[in-house]
Amino acid sequence: MSPALLLLLPLLSVVVIFFGTKWSGTLSALVSVASVAGSLGVTLALFSTDSSMVAMNWIALGDVLQVDIGLRWDRLARGMMFVVTLVGTLVHVFSLAYMREDEAKARYFGCLSLFMFSMTGIVLADNLVMMFIFWELVGVSSYLLIGHWFTKASAADAAKKAFITNRIGDFGFLIGILMLFGLTGTVSFTGLENWLAGGHAGASAGLLTAAALCLFCGAVGKSAQAPLHVWLPDAMEGPTPVSALIHAATMVAAGVFMLVRVGFLIEASETAGLVIAWVGGFTALLAALMATQQDDIKKILAYSTLSQLGYMVMVVGLGSGEAAMFHLYTHAFFKALLFLGAGAIIYACHHEQNIWKMGGLKTRMPITFAAFGIGTLALIAFPFTSGFFSKEAILDIALHENKLLFLIAAGVAFLTAFYMSRLLVVTFLGAPRSEHAGHAKEVSVIMFVPLLILAFLSVVAGYKPVAELLQAQLPDVHWNWFVFFVSLATMLAGAGLGFLRYLDKRSEPKVIPVLANKFYFDEAYGWAVRNLQDGLAWVVRGLDALFIDGLAVGGITRLTEGVGCLFRRVITGNLQAYSYLFGVGVFVLIYFTVFLR
C-alpha cells in the first residue's frame, strides 16, 4: 500500500460523483463517505511506514527545472493526515444527517471529496510547486463549498470574498516560490534543506528573508491572519459541517502546516521569524477581542478559530513548529467538536444562529450540551483537557522567547475563557428566548455520535501516549508551575467574569461598537477597495487607451490595413487589400531573406 492511495481515493470519488452518480444525492454521499473512511483506514494502516517516493517525473527540462510529482510521508505528514482524515470522516458522517434534505447533495459531497483530495495533496506534497497547485485547488473547493447555497446573495458574496482574499495571499506565495527557485534552483523541500545545509544562506540572507515572508503571505491568506482575516467569519455562510471541516480543523490549518514544512527557512532568518510571531500574536489578540461581542454562534467560533490560529502562527514564528502542530492537532478536535455542536444546535433551532434567540438548551439537548461543554473546556484550556497541554506548551515557549508576546498570549487566554463562557451561558442556560429554541429537540444518533467521538478525543488527545500513538508532533517542554498558574488564573478569571456577567441576561448588557463592528476592518477595506478600484479603473482605462487601443491593437490594425496609407481610401479590408498585403509581404520577406544579411 502506498501513500498515493490517499490521493487516489478522494479523486476517484470526485470522478465517480461528477460523472456517474450525480443524479442521486444519497449514492453520491455514500461514495464520498466511503472514500474518506477508506482514506482514514489507509492512513492508520500506513502509520508505521516512513517513505518518500517519487510517483512520476512531471516536468523535466534538462538541468534547469525538475518538478516531480512526489509524495512525502514523514511524521509531520502522518500526523496531519490523521487529523484531516479523521475529522473529515466525522464531518462526512455528520453531513449525512445535516444535509439530508439539501437539493444539491451530490454537488456538496462531490465538493467535499474534491476538498479532501486537495488537502491530501498539500499534506503529501514534497515540493513547493505541487503544494501550490493543491493549495489553489483547496481554494477552489473552499470557494465552491462556501458558495454552496449560491442562490443566497450573502453566501455568493462570502465565497467571492474568500476567493479573492486568498488570491492576494497566494500571489505572495507564488512570488516566494519563484524567489526561492531563483535563489536555489530547486523547489523540492529536500533540495531546499540541502541547499541551506550547504551553507549558501549567508550570502543571500536578505533575499531568503524576503522569500520566507512571501511564503508567509500565502499562509496569511489561507490561515486568515490579520490583515487578511476578513474572509473567515464571512465564510460561515457555508453549511456548518463545512465550517467545521475546512474553516476550523483542516484548511485554515494548511497555512500553519505549510509554515512548519518550510520551518527550516524561517529558522534561517531571524527577521522573518519575528515578523511571523508578531503577526500571529496580533491576530490572536484582535480576533479574541472581536469574538467577545459577536451574536452569531458560528461567528464567535470563527473568531475563536482566528485567535487560535494566531497562537499557532506565533509559535511557529518563535521557532517551535512542534508546538504549533501539537496545538493544531488538539485544536482540530475540539474546534470541530464545537462547530459540529453548533451545527447540531442550529439544526435543532431551525437554522437560527443568533445566540440571543437561544437559551435553555441544556435540558432540551443534554448530549449536545455535554459535548459542547467538553469542547469549551478544551478550548479554554481547562486543566488536563487536550487544549490545556498544547496551550501550556505555547505559553511556555512564548515565556522563554519573548516576554511581550507571552503577555499577549496570556491576555488572549483570558479573553478566550470569557467569550466562550458567554457563549455557553447564553446558549444553554437560562430560559428559551425564542420559539425555535423552545421547541428544540436532541439531534439524531448519526449527528451526536461524531460529537461524542470528538469529545472523547478532545479530552484525551493531549496525553503523551495518545499523542505518540496518533503520530502528533510533541513539543519538547517541561512542566512549568509559573505558566500553569498564569494559565489557570486567566482561565478562571475569564470564565468567572463571563458567567457572572451573562447569567440570565436577555440581551447584550453593554455593546462596545468597536469590537462588535470588528474594528471596522470590513468598512475600511470596502472604502479602500472602492476608492482604489476607482483610481485603478481610471489608470487602467488610461493605459488601455494608450497602449492597447493606441499602440498595440490600433497600431496593428493600422499596420494591417495600411502599410500603404496611400490606399486607405480605397482598400477597406477586402480581398484586394489582402492580396496587396500579400504582395508587400512577399516583397519584404524576400528582401529580408536574401538581401538584408
Place this chain on the structure above:
Amino acid sequence: MPLPLFILFSALTLGFAVAVIANRNPVTAALCLVVSFVGLAALFIGLSAFFIGIVQILVYAGAVMVLFLFIIMLMDIEEEERKHFDRLRTAGGIAVGIGVAFLIGGVLWDFDYGKASLDDVPVQFEAAITLREADADSGIVRSANATAALREGRLKDVALVGEKLFNDYNLHLQMIAVLILIATIGVVTLGKKDSPAPDSGSSGGDKASES
C-alpha cells in the same frame, strides 16, 4: 530556338499577359490570355519540352479558356465600371510588382544558369543512349522506341515523359486522380441549384475531370 523567335514569343507572352490585366472587358481578357499561353507553349517547345507545350495549348487554350468564356457568357458579365478605378491602387499594384521583379532580377544576376545559353548544354545523345541501354539491361523499363529515336538524333519527348510518368510518378498520378475526384464532387455540389431545374455549374466538374 533562334534568338529572334525567342524574342518574338517572349514579347507575345509578356505583352498579352499585361493585356489580360489591363483589359476591362473579361472576354477580351480571356482571349488575350489564350494568345499569351500560345506564346508560352512556343517557348516550352523551344526548350525542347514538346509534350508540355502541346498540353499547355490543349488544356489552357482548349479546356480552361472555353470554361472561362462559358461562365462569362452564362453570367452575362459586363465590363467593370470605370468609376471605381483608382490610380493609387493601380500604382500600388504596379509598384509591388516591379519591386518583386527587381528582387528576382537581383537574385538572378548572381545565378550561374542565368547567364548560360542553351548551346552550352546540348542534349548528349550518346551518353543518354548508353545509360538507357544499361538501365534496360538491368531490368528497368525503358521505351525501346524512344531509344531508337535518340539514336537518330531525335528527342522523342512524349515517349520519354510517358516513361517517367508511369514508371516513377505512379504515386503522384494516384494523388492527382483523388484531387480531380475531390474537385468534381465539389464542383457538382457547389453548383447545385435549389430547384430541380438543370444545374449549370456542374459543367465545370466535367471539365475538371477532362483535364
Place this chain on the structure above:
Amino acid sequence: MPAYILELIVVGLGLILLLLESFLPRLGAKGLAAIGSVGLLVVLFLLPSVTGAPSESTGIIWKFYSADSLALFYKGLALITTILVLMMSVVYVPVMQRYLGTGGGVGEYLILPVFTCAGLMWMASANDLTSIFVSLEVVTIGFYIMVAYMRRNVGSLEAGVKYLILGAVSTGFLVYGIAFLFGVTGQTNLDVISTVLGLLEGQDKIILFSFALLLVAFGFKVAAVPFQMWVPDVYQGAPTPTAAFLSVGSKAAGFIVLSRIVDAFLGDHGVQTGDGSYQDQIQRVLLVVAGATILFGSLAAIPQTNFKRLMAYSSISHAGFILLALACAYPVRMDMASGEVVAFYLAAYLPMTMAAFFVLCIVRSSRGEEEISVLDGLGKRSPFLAFVLLVSVMGLAGIPLTVGFLGKLYVFQAALDQGHFVLLAIATLGAAAGFYYYFKVVRSMYWNAPSDQDAIAVGTGSRVLLALLAAAIIFLGLNQGIILGFLR
C-alpha cells in the same frame, strides 16, 4: 504491410462512402459519419503495424514517400482530426441544411474530409518536392470546397473566394520556390537536396531566394505573419467543422512539410556558426517571422468579439509558437529534437482546439450565432459543455496541468537554450495576452447571465467524445511520456 497502403484504404473508404451516399440515401448523415469514422479508426489501429522503406530500396515509391516515425505520427494526427471533424459535422448538419437550400448535398460534406485526410496523410510522408506539391494541392482543393460549402451563405462563399484566391497565389509561390530549388540543385528529393546544398558554394542568394518563396507558401498554410490575413475571415465564414479542420489538420500538415524543408536547408551538414552563412540567415528569418506572428496573433485577438475570429487569432499566435520551436531547431542542444517539440505542440493543440470548436458547434446548432456572447451563462445552461470549454481554453492559454502548458514550456525552453531572449520576451507577452483573451470566454460562461435559460441538449456520442477530449487535455498534461512515446 507497406505504409502507402494506408492512404489507399482511406481513399477506398471515401469511394465506398460516395457510393453509399448515392445508392443508399436512407443512411443519412449519421450513418455516413459512423461508417467513415469506424473506417478511419481501423486505419488508425493499422498505423503502428505498417512498415517503412525496406533496407535495400526496391520500389521506386520510396524515393517520393517516407514512412519515418514523424510521418506516422502526423498520419495519426490527421486520422484523429478527421474522425473528430466527422463527428462535429454530424452535430452541424442542421445548420448546414439551412444554407444548402433544397438541393441537398450534406452527404458530400461528410465524404470530402475523408479524401482530404488521405491528402493530409500523403503530405505527412512527402519527402520530395513533387509529392509535396501534389499532396498539398489535394488537401488545399478539398479545403477550398469545404470552406465555401454552404452555397446559400454569403459568408461561407466569401470566405471560399478569399481562401481560394490567396491560396492559389501561395501555390504560385510554392511552385516558383520549388522551381528555383530544383534549378539550383537539379534534384527534387529533399534528402538528396540536403546533401547537394551542403556541397554548393557561392549560391547563397539563390538558395535563400528559393527558401523565401517556399516560406511564403507554407507561411500562408500555417498562418504566419505576414500571410495571415485570410485566417480570421475564412474561419469566421467557413462552416465550423471546416474551421476546426483547417486550424488543426491543415496546420499540422503545413508544419510537417515546412519542418522537412527547413531540415533539408539546414540539414545534416551542420551549421556553420560564422555570420553570413545562409543557414544563419534562414534561422534569423524564421525567428523574425515567429516573433511577428506571436505578437500579431496575441494582440489582435484582444478586441475580438466573435468566437471563431478569436480562435483564428489564437491559432495564428499558436502558429507563432510552433515556428519559434522550429526556428530554435539548430543547433540542437536540447533533450528533445525540435521536430519533436513541433510535433508535441501540434499534438497538444489538437484536443484543445477540437474541443473548443466542438462545443461551439453544439452551441451553434442550438443558437444561430457565433459571438462570444452566445456562451453567456453556459455554466448554468450546460455545465458539462462549459466545463469542457473551460478545460480546453485553459489548455490553449497554457495553464499548468494541461497539455498546452507543456507544449508552451518546451517552446520556451528551446528559446531559452538558444539564448533568443527577445523572442522569449515576445513569447511571454503573447502568452500573457493569451490569458487575457481566453479569460473573456471563461467570464462569459460563468459570470455573465444567460440570455436564455434553456438547457442545451448534448447527444451521448458528443458527450463521450468531449469527455475524452477534456480528459486527454488533462491527462496528457500530467504525463508527457505518452505523446513522446508515440513520437519515438
Place this chain on the structure above:
Amino acid sequence: MIIRRSALVILMCLEIMLSAANLALVAFSRFRLEAGLPDYDGQMLVFFVITVAAAEVAVGLAIVVALFRSRRTIDVTTLTSMSH
C-alpha cells in the same frame, strides 16, 4: 490581382502566375541535363501543375458561380461582410 476587381479576371491572373513558374521549371529542366537528357523530373512537376491549375480553376469558377447566384455580382471589392 491588386488592380482588378472581377473574380474571373483574378482567376486568369492566377493562371498567369502559375505559368510563369512553369516556364521557370521547364527552363531549369532543360538546362539541368540528367543522363544527357533534359531532367524530366521538372517536367513532371509542370505537368502536375497544369492539371492542378485546371482543377483549381474549375473549383474557383464553381464558387464564383455560386457567389454570382447569391449576390448578382462577382466584384471582389464588395466582399466585406466580415469585419474586424
